[in-house]
Amino acid sequence: MEMQLPPHEGVELSVVDMHTGGEPLRVILSGYPEVKGDSVLSKRRYVREHLDHLRRVLMYEPRGHYDMYGALIVDSELPEADLGVLFMHNEGYSTMCGHAVIALGRFAVDYKLVKEPQSPETQVNIHCPCGLVKAFVEYSGGKTGGVRFLSVPAFAFATDVTVTVEGFGEVTLDISYGGAFYAFVNAQRFGLDVTKSRTRDLVDAATAVTNAVKSQVKLHHPTSDDLAFLYGTILTDGKDNYSSEVTANICVFAEAQVDRSPTGSGVTARVALQYHKGLIQLNQSRTFQSGSTGSQFTGKAVKETECGDFKAVVVEVAGRAFYTGVSRFVQEPDDKLTHGFLLK
Numbered sequence: 001m002e003m004q005l006p007p008h009e010g011v012e013l014s015v016v017d018m019h020t021g022g023e024p025l026r027v028i029l030s031g032y033p034e035v036k037g038d039s040v041l042s043k044r045r046y047v048r049e050h051l052d053h054l055r056r057v058l059m060y061e062p063r064g065h066y067d068m069y070g071a072l073i074v075d076s077e078l079p080e081a082d083l084g085v086l087f088m089h090n091e092g093y094s095t096m097c098g099h100a101v102i103a104l105g106r107f108a109v110d111y112k113l114v115k116e117p118q119s120p121e122t123q124v125n126i127h128c129p130c131g132l133v134k135a136f137v138e139y140s141g142g143k144t145g146g147v148r149f150l151s152v153p154a155f156a157f158a159t160d161v162t163v164t165v166e167g168f169g170e171v172t173l174d175i176s177y178g179g180a181f182y183a184f185v186n187a188q189r190f191g192l193d194v195t196k197s198r199t200r201d202l203v204d205a206a207t208a209v210t211n212a213v214k215s216q217v218k219l220h221h222p223t224s225d226d227l228a229f230l231y232g233t234i235l236t237d238g239k240d241n242y243s244s245e246v247t248a249n250i251c252v253f254a255e256a257q258v259d260r261s262p263t264g265s266g267v268t269a270r271v272a273l274q275y276h277k278g279l280i281q282l283n284q285s286r287t288f289q290s291g292s293t294g295s296q297f298t299g300k301a302v303k304e305t306e307c308g309d310f311k312a313v314v315v316e317v318a319g320r321a322f323y324t325g326v327s328r329f330v331q332e333p334d335d336k337l338t339h340g341f342l343l344k
Ligand SMILES: O=C(O)[C@H]1NCC[C@@H]1O
Pocket: 023, 069, 094, 096, 097, 098, 099, 100, 251, 253, 259, 261, 262, 263, 264, 265, 266
């Protein structure tokens, strides 16, 4: 039987669904009106102010779920960019997303957003709100595979910061930037284990930390105020000294949303932090494992650089994304739940 859309009014929103290490990525193919703005960052402001109802339609139930993640491809103002992208989640729009870059690298080659793919790797320049991220997509025999990307400059923002966390008292943590700011704490501080504890307990502890940092620490970013906010908290297994052993973490971001992947921007920020503390050297690759699914990315610092007054590093993160399907979404005018809802 031919796939036909049910009767509906208004626009159809079509998407390609992917996942990277278990973390969903809903890539929007069509249905969005023009996103206005003369830069990717101003387009991010525009969708937040004018098109947020579409984020809720695509991310929330009944079409999505609490932990859904999306990408809207937009034009970039940078001549070297192959595409610009806005990221969306359960609370709004992030500035960087590594798992999405890994998926979008494949998508860009498969959907011909770049001309003439090269073997063994095709470079795809993706302009994220945090800046230009260079992705390198394995390509052979007409098929795309794993993706590695080079981050925007990543830096340790503050180490050994003590905040008062509701329910836990004083907690000492680090804050690092990998295209987005994260607080890092060893899960042991809360009597938890990132791979074994109940997800709900990890989420509660991480969320309490996020709330504490947001209210007690002022962040700033050298290039834009739009980037100066805490995106989430990453609980780790504390294995930050270089070793060939796998190290696990779990990222709780946006509105208590749980990353199923090891978190590309989080790995970037964590590697920058480890480098800043002298725990790893350039080109020492480590394997980072998601506490939620066990999926893995590799990460290494490849070059020293600066970001304003911060000493920074360029970090390379690698992983693999997969397609899960395509959907065409519609809205019926008499459906009271059509605009989306979330269960907390
Ligand atoms: O991989 C990442 O960087 C993202 N995954 C969800 C939260 C982060 O944006």
